[in-house]
Amino acid sequence: MKWKSQIQNLKAYQPGKTMDDVKELFNLEKVVKLASNENPFGCSRNVENYLKNNALSHALYPDGYAKELRFKVAEHLSVEPGQLLFGNGSDEVIEIISRALLDGGKSTVMATPTFPQYKHNAIVEGSEVREVPLDAEGKHQLAKMLEEIDDTTSVVWLCSPNNPTGEYIRNGELISFLDAVPAHVLVVLDEAYYEYVVADDYYDSLELLKSYPQLLITRTFSKAYGLAGFRVGFGIGNKDIIGKLEPIREPFNNNTLAQGAASAAIEDQAFIDECRRENRKGLEQYYRFCEEHGLSYVPSQANFILIDFGVSGDEVFQYLMSKGYIVRSGEALGYPHSVRITVGSHDQNEEVIEKMTEFLLLQKQA
Numbered sequence: 001m002k003w004k005s006q007i008q009n010l011k012a013y014q015p016g017k018t019m020d021d022v023k024e025l026f027n028l029e030k031v032v033k034l035a036s037n038e039n040p041f042g043c044s045r046n047v048e049n050y051l052k053n054n055a056l057s058h059a060l061y062p063d064g065y066a067k068e069l070r071f072k073v074a075e076h077l078s079v080e081p082g083q084l085l086f087g088n089g090s091d092e093v094i095e096i097i098s099r100a101l102l103d104g105g106k107s108t109v110m111a112t113p114t115f116p117q118y119k120h121n122a123i124v125e126g127s128e129v130r131e132v133p134l135d136a137e138g139k140h141q142l143a144k145m146l147e148e149i150d151d152t153t154s155v156v157w158l159c160s161p162n163n164p165t166g167e168y169i170r171n172g173e174l175i176s177f178l179d180a181v182p183a184h185v186l187v188v189l190d191e192a193y194y195e196y197v198v199a200d201d202y203y204d205s206l207e208l209l210k211s212y213p214q215l216l217i218t219r220t221f222s223k224a225y226g227l228a229g230f231r232v233g234f235g236i237g238n239k240d241i242i243g244k245l246e247p248i249r250e251p252f253n254n255n256t257l258a259q260g261a262a263s264a265a266i267e268d269q270a271f272i273d274e275c276r277r278e279n280r281k282g283l284e285q286y287y288r289f290c291e292e293h294g295l296s297y298v299p300s301q302a303n304f305i306l307i308d309f310g311v312s313g314d315e316v317f318q319y320l321m322s323k324g325y326i327v328r329s330g331e332a333l334g335y336p337h338s339v340r341i342t343v344g345s346h347d348q349n350e351e352v353i354e355k356m357t358e359f360l361l362l363q364k365q366a
């Protein structure tokens, strides 16, 4: 068969072990998953109420324009409904952007390590991928990224807070970058963790959208909103850009229940505020642990933390998994001596910290 040459070596996404797998493998009663940055508090009560009353209507196609959701999100963000592009998760928004703007003649610029789907989609489209290492603190080097842009470049990907570091782009840095980026480049700003940010010098991307029409923001219902299982993400951009991307989108890409669940979730901002507060307290638990044990970590604006154990991340990961705590090894994330841990509930954090303390003790004894 005539496969695209660039997909020859492409690997399928490797899902981690499921909670049931781990239970069985290690004969455990309880397993806690702190690996995919899901919300430990679930989602808003509004969503449960919606599902209780609407779970039985499956015969009809969903609304292909996601009108109710679109209008609610538009109102919440004070943008126009035509400035939104909905995807089956922001993963699909990334795919749509890639299909629309990348091909064999184009190049695309991104940080490394960062969210892997930018590169993955660029490879599928046959584009040249230019990766600029994060600095030692885990931040984007925007000046160096600018240097990688030329006439062939169609998309630059920025992730802020960045996955897997949790670092973010400062307001002044982003503005200087946007002032310098050539007009033919789409700047995608992935804000999957937007709701968790508390830093004063985080930019206001929706405000920047008014002055920089080449900007496209992506957000998701998968993280703080606690709806990862429903797959709803969206892009926010100027109408001309969204208008170009819309025809690439599959007509019924968000199912009926997902649209309803997301519509219910966005109405409960008190839940989001509470999750943001709890998340900060949770991060403090990890900061304290790191400081007590002299471990270096990246201060996070997201709901996860990257901790450097100075040994193979796989080793830490394996130990924690055997005790029922699933985290992400940094080996596959570009930080081989680290693990990335999703901030859980207070008790979950205490428990995994206890296991990590045990691990460190065993290391000392060995």
Ligand SMILES: *Cc1c(COP(=O)(O)O)cnc(C)c1O
Residues within 6 Å of the ligand: 037, 088, 089, 090, 091, 092, 115, 159, 162, 163, 190, 192, 219, 220, 221, 222, 228, 231, 232, 233
């Ligand atoms: C989790 C994540 C996404 C994907 O979110 P979905 O909306 O669930 O597809 C996108 N970007 C980053 C940086 C993420 O961490």
